[in-house]
Amino acid sequence: MKFDKNMLALYAITDRKCIGDRGLEYSVEQALSGGATMIQLRDKEVDFDTLCKEADSLLKICQKYSAPLIINDNADVVIKTGADGVHLGQNDMELAKAREILGKDKIIGGSARTIELAKKAEQSGADYIGSGAVFGTLTKADAKYLGTENLKKICGAVGIPVVAIGGVSADNIPQLENCGISGVAVVSAIFGADNICSAAQKLRKLADSVIYGG
């Protein structure tokens, strides 16, 4: 799938604990029907084969909504399943290596919480950057606080689109106005909500207003 920065507006990232017994497929479909524009399969508790099975079933759902499916951490799952891309952090495969093995048509995202790392990600062939933790988060134990001012500096330093991640919720999305982001990446405020579809709907409206104005 050809990458377009509008795909980033509401980037929903799965979480086994948030979803609980509601089911991965059901929860992702709820997020997409509420307006999530891109999905990241982030499941650190399963082996390669299980991750591939999860990716296979999510791909069918994402294709129904024309939304890309990105795999967290694992480029081999992208190759095996035909998922749309991979998201890699500083402790994962090098972005340049991922570009080499996945080719130019797959979507590659990189985490960067400094201007230097963001520029390096851009030079290494990343399509977008995830920067955080813009607010406090309980979802990722080793996330470090970034804040909106640092986020704004990163957005201004690179030519590729940036998504804000970490503690993003309906209450604080308006604080991201004028940061220059192209989207918000959200775990618990979507998949931890009682009603995933309506949570996504509300977040999408707020995100669109920050990104596109209005």
Ligand SMILES: Cc1ncc(COP(=O)(O)OP(=O)(O)O)c(N)n1
């Ligand atoms: C969109 C987006 N941004 C940042 C991250 C974090 O990636 P990473 O630093 O590799 O941490 P883990 O998610 O692997 O724990 C992300 N996943 N998505």
Ligand SMILES: Cc1nc(C(=O)O)sc1CCOP(=O)(O)O
């Ligand atoms: C996956 C992830 N990466 C982060 C980073 O700072 O790079 S914060 C984070 C978790 C975001 O979850 P929630 O929306 O529930 O706060």
Ligand SMILES: [Mg+2]
């Ligand atoms: Mg990672």
